[in-house]
Amino acid sequence: MLRRACSTTIPSLEIVVLGSGPSSSVxxxxxxxxxxxxxxxxxxxxxxxxxxxxxxxxLLVRLKGQTVLIDCGKTFRDSILKAHKKHSPFAIDAVVLTHGHADASFGLDDLRDVQHVDPVSKQLKPLEIHCHQRTKDEVAEKFSYLFNTQHTGGRWTAQLQWKIFEDFDHFAISPEVKFQALPLWHGKDYIASGFLFGQEVGKRIAYLSDVSAIGEVAMATLKEAPLDALFIDSLHPEHYHGTHMNLIQALETIEQLKPRQSFLTGMSHQFNYHSPPALLTEFVKTKNISVEMAYDGMQLTW
Known part of the structure; x- marks a missing residue:
């Protein structure tokens, strides 16, 4: 059962939306x-x-004792400060990256403030960064000083280590937690990753944040079983964009997948939370399918 933040029951799965906007932010x-x-x-x-x-x-995902961060973009520091006010202090156990663009990876340096600290050495414990090789190739040169390093000369940096997955892999965050990677078109010549997770607690959550089209195999994978929740890219209400879905395309995908609940993300300033697009309102009414605009700080629990 999907619950909102008011419940006092300890959730088996908790999701906090750290960011729901585009690369430029709103x-x-x-x-x-x-x-x-x-x-x-x-x-x-x-x-x-x-x-x-x-x-x-x-997204911030808490599952089976693990806190997993999906993407760490330019606004990560601001997002985590906002989340800290409502969701208590925490350390992140793993990061998964959808792709190497700035809005997904340029906050990696700030991970030093949310890493576990070894109680004996007082040093940061290495934090695993899970991504496809194509994403590593794009990111590694920019942040080489964060990987395979030790604190030297008083310099305090994040301590990170690569963990590479292949498309459609079920990769391990911990012995008890696995994510599945889905390749997604993010433009005609660029592939990003989406993720399926939650199976450990009997849920099936899909996160498709940077997508312009979904290939046949990825779509078939998404349709293998009902989705409890879908987060999907929706940059503009109607304007076509070459590297992101618009609302029309997102709703077409939602109608195909028929998740129990859907949340729009990656939304530009053309979306007004207080006055949703008529297209969205009409879709929900006529199709009887639940679709909401996500917002920063939204908390979902099961």
Whole structure:
């Protein structure tokens, strides 16, 4: 059963949405300067608690005693500070990356503040970064100083180690927790990863944050069993974008997969949380399929 944050029962699976916006985040700086009549950006700027205020797409997943971070983008530090207020201090046990773009990986340096510390040596314990080889190839050069290093000369950096998976692999976060990787088109010539997880507690959650199209094998994998929840990319309500789904495409995918609950993510400032697009409202009403706009700080428990 899906529960919201008000429950006092210890959940078997908890998801915190750290970010539900695009690479530029919301509010958009250019929009604030050039379009003061935008119904979203000025409101998001004026109200730090606004559900229109969106950081880079990211999830925090707590499952079987493990805390897993999906993506660590440019806005990670801000996202984790907001989450800290509501969800208590924590250390991250593993990171999984969807791809190597800035909005998914440029916060890796800030992981030093959320790593486990060895109680004897007082040094950071190495944190596993799970990704496909193509993502490692894109990220490794930018953050080479974080991998296979030790603290030297008083320099304090994150201590990270690569863990490589293949497309469709079930890769281990811990002996009790596994994720499955799905290749997704993120434009015509770029492949990102989506993930399936939750099987350890009898749930099936799909996270497809950066996708323009889903291949036949990945779609068949998603359809193998009912989805309890789907997080899916939806950059614009109707405008076509070459590397992201828009709302029309996202709803078409949702109709195919028929998850018990769906959440839109990666949303631009064209989405107003307080006034959802008519297309979304009509879809929910006529199809009787539950679809919501995610928001930063949203907490889901089962």
């Amino acid at each position: 509010p958009v700086v250019r929009c604030l300067v050039t379009n003061p009549n935008c119904p979203v950006c000025p409101e998001a700027l004026a109200n730090p608690q606004s559900k229109n205020r969106r950081n880079n797409p990211s």
